[in-house]
Every structure is written in structure tokens, then in C-alpha cells.
Amino acid sequence: MKIVLFGATGNIGNVILDEALARGHEVTAVVRDPAKLATKNPKLEVVKGDVADATSLAPALAGADAAIASLNDHATPANVPKQATALLDALAAAGVKRFAWVGGAGSLETAPGVRVIDDPNFPETWKASANSQIEALKAFRGSDARVDWTYISPAAEIAPGERKGSFRVGGDQLLVDGDGHSRISIADFAIGVLDRIEKGDAVKKRVTFAY
Template sequence: MSVVVFGAAGTGGQRIVAEAVSRGLTVVPVVRDTTRHPRVAGLATVRGDATDPQSVSALLAGADAAVIAVGESWTEAARTVLTAAAGRVYVLHMGGGATLTLPDGTAFVDLPGFPAEYLVPARGQAEALAFYRAHGGSDWTYLSPPPVDFAPGDRTGDYRTGDDQPVTDGDGNARISYEDYAVALVDEITKRAHAGRRFTVGY
């Protein structure tokens, strides 16, 4: 199975590449500047841009899955990659935790007092999620981490899944490491258990 990872040099992208490689998948790590990021998880990087239709079309030729783990222009990347995927390539989007909701349906990004410094990426990821949902189909999934406690840590291989509300542990905390988030995302590449919808993970 061949997987193209856009944003491969980011905190999440690096771990997704490493996890996919450890499973024996063929991975193409894509970055915008190969001089700054010549290698990721031992692999030579490939220059590309998730918002450039020509670049994306060339990179997806022969691919089975594409991961969007970019740090900006989320909706444009989603539109460009989904269009190039044309139903042939499964698109997995590293989404935002602030798009998750409370039991009453209120998204965390819409709560009073949401930190102003995170509003731009949170709104951008919310727009991307709305785009996927409007697109319909079953050729994508959007994976949200917990809204707050999401940081590099240990790879345990354990996680639980949910839909639109955070997955909490026995103490009521919603958390997961980047490493176990990558485990869940690569599991989704191979199993397609959440095709056509958003899901989330936590311990």
C-alpha cells in the first residue's frame, strides 16, 4: 500500500510517516522545502504542495491513500487533494480538536473565552471539516485529536475512538500522544473503519 503524506516534516506528519513505515507501507513524505527537510523518518523527502493541483495530481498517481497533515490552508488543501484523489485515493485529514463538541453540540472553538491565539487554525480546521461534510462520499476521513491534551509522548498502541465528542479516560480527561494518534490514523488507512465521516481518539 502506497501512502503520500503532505506536511510530513510537521510534528504530526513525522510520526505518521514513522508509523506507516514501521507497518511496511510505502510512504512518500512530501514537504514544500526539501532543503530544510531533506529526510523524514529515514526517508528522502519529495517536494510538493497540497494546495497545488498539478503537484498533487502528480504525487497521487498510483497512491492508495493521502494524508493531509499541513499547518495552514486546510480547506484549500482538502479541496485540492480530494479533487485529485477522484475517489481512487483514500484521503485522511489530520483535523483540529477544537472542532469537537460538547454534549449540546457546541464546538469548543465557539465557546466564550476560546484562546484568541488559536482561533485562526481552529476556524480553518472547522471550515475544512464543513467542506468534507458537504462533499459527502466515502473517500475521506477527518481525525480529530483531543481539544487540549495532545502532545508528543509515548507510543502505547492503545486508543479508543469516538465521533464528535472527546474521548475521555476514567478521570474525565481527553488526551492522547502524537504517537498514538499516528497509530490510529495508520490503522484507518488500512481498515477504513470511519470512511466518509469524522472521528476522534483518546485513551
């Protein structure tokens, strides 16, 4: 597949890039500063572009089969739902059907009507970012763009770690293990993202991955 990746220089995006290339996909990485992406591969093309400027994305999206976005604006969280909407519109205009968005875990339910972010122990410093991803999920669910999007929430804890190749796939509820922990490695999360892109089996749904 020809995949366009936004956010390839980030901690999660860079691992998604490695997973996509390892599977033999042709990847176009759209980044604001190409010099920051050190990965070299014959199947990788790095182009300069900015999600905030939709016109800059059209050349990269031309002929693509799918797109993946792993974006997070810690400095200006309010930009995140705007980025989601801008990408949905740009993908629809370019005729790119499949789209995976790396979202947050804050909107996952721990009980009916109770979200992760509603926990009184949820870190205050994470709330702005979590709320921006909650608004992005609303933007996806309210969009009429002709794009087969999938909003992907990680487990509550996601960090570098072993690539086990085995994890659970859920929906709107937080997945926890027998000890009550919700976690996944970035490497296994990347597997889940590429699986959804290849299979197209979670159209206009939110999914989550955890051990």
C-alpha cells in the same frame, strides 16, 4: 500499501511518517522543501510539491492506494479549507480512494450543540486555526468528490509522549477520561491514523482518538 503523505515535516506528520514506514508501507512524502525532511528509508520517496498547485501533485499520486494530510497554515489559516478541497479534487482525479485528514478538536462537541471552541476559556490565539479546521470539515461534508475520506480530530491535548498502543475511538463528541481530561500522545494518534487508512472503516466520517 502505497501512501502519499502531505505534511511529513510537521510535528504530527513526521510521526505519522515513522508509523507508516514501521508498518512496511511505501510512502511518498510531498513537501515544499525536501531538504527539511531528514528521514531516510528504502521505502520512502521524497518529492517536491505544493498543495496549492494541484498540477504538481499528479505524479506523486499516480498509482497510490491512499493519502494522508497533516497540514496547518498558522500564517494564513484561511488556506486550510482550500487545501482540503484541492486535495479532494486531486485525489479524485488520480483515482486515489482512501484519504485521512488530520483535523482539529475545536469542532468536537462537549454537549449537544456545544463545541470545544465555544468554551469561553478557549484560547483566543488558537481560534483562527480552529475555525479553519471547522471550515475544512464543512468542505469535506459538502464535497461530492469520489474519495473515501476520513476527518480525524485529535483529543483536546496532543503532544509528544509514550506510544501505548491503546486508546479509545470516538465520533463527533470530545472524549475525556475519568478526571475530565482529553489527551493523547502524537505516537498513539499516528497509530489511529494508520489504522483508519488500513481498515477503511470510517468512510466519510469524522473520528477522534483519546485515552
